Amino acid sequence: MYQPEKLKARRKELKMTQKDIADQLGISYQAYSAWERGVKEPSKEKVQRLEQILRVPKGYFTEIEIVRLYNTLSNKGKNQVVEYARDLVQKEKTQQVICVSENLYEYHVYEKMSAGIGASVYDDRNYDIVYFNEELAHDFASWVSGDSMEPKYQNGSVALIRETGFDYDGAVYAIVCDNQTYIKRVYREEEGLRLVSINPRYDDIFISYDEDPRVVGVIVGNFIPLKERRSKR
Numbered sequence: 001m002y003q004p005e006k007l008k009a010r011r012k013e014l015k016m017t018q019k020d021i022a023d024q025l026g027i028s029y030q031a032y033s034a035w036e037r038g039v040k041e042p043s044k045e046k047v048q049r050l051e052q053i054l055r056v057p058k059g060y061f062t063e064i065e066i067v068r069l070y071n072t073l074s075n076k077g078k079n080q081v082v083e084y085a086r087d088l089v090q091k092e093k094t095q096q097v098i099c100v101s102e103n104l105y106e107y108h109v110y111e112k113m114s115a116g117i118g119a120s121v122y123d124d125r126n127y128d129i130v131y132f133n134e135e136l137a138h139d140f141a142s143w144v145s146g147d148s149m150e151p152k153y154q155n156g157s158v159a160l161i162r163e164t165g166f167d168y169d170g171a172v173y174a175i176v177c178d179n180q181t182y183i184k185r186v187y188r189e190e191e192g193l194r195l196v197s198i199n200p201r202y203d204d205i206f207i208s209y210d211e212d213p214r215v216v217g218v219i220v221g222n223f224i225p226l227k228e229r230r231s232k233r
Contacts, residue, residue: 002047004038007061010054011036024053104131104226109141109158130158130225138220139163142174142181148197149183157224159183163217177213186215 011021022032025046034040042050047061054060059071070081108127128143138160144153149172153159161174166188175182175195184195184205193213195205207213 002038002041002062004036007050007054008036010056010060014054016054021050021053025049104133105135106131107141107158107160107225109143109225131227132158132223133226134223136160136221136223137162139217144183144222148199148202150199152198153183153219153222154224157222159219160221160223161217162220165217166215167218172219174216174219175207175213176216177207177211181216183219 011018018032018036019029022029025032027046031040035042048058051058051060057072070078073081107130109130110127139162141158141160144157144159145155147155153172159174166173166186169187170185172183173186175184175186175193182195182205184197187194187196189206192206192208192211193215195207197204
């Protein structure tokens, strides 16, 4: 592959003008200039003459430098180049993975909410930092523990909550009652709230209005963290 930029660079390195080389080749200044600009390519014979005039190795203007140098090596040297190239490719792949991982969004996840029998209400002085590759709108996030809401809300996943209060029956909400927090499908009944698990192995939970249950908000999303850093505060 002809490389006009190398032709120009070498000529300047030797402090020669385009006319100097054109005269030695017996061609017009315009013809030589077209070679340097990449508009036209010199013939094989003219490339050989350029190599002689500009005192460069064979293939200097037509081979990629790494290929040209590789072809001058012994078999041992060629093997070393291949091994080095493989290592370099692997390092760059690793760097690409790191770059991708840096494009993650940070979430503050408060102590575990219950998807089973209930857990303490989140404390804003106590959270973990996790990362995910999407920025999802929410008011606060909390851990899910238990399997009562599987398969949709997995144990160890992060639940994203919008503090909307109650909206409609059958949606999944965060409910607080008696210092316990639940993630359940919620149905309002005449005398209280009925909390329903997705996992059929779990019975419904009924909380009377006399117990003052509070619908914190609807669950708007959930995810398994891609990266986690514990940070209790």
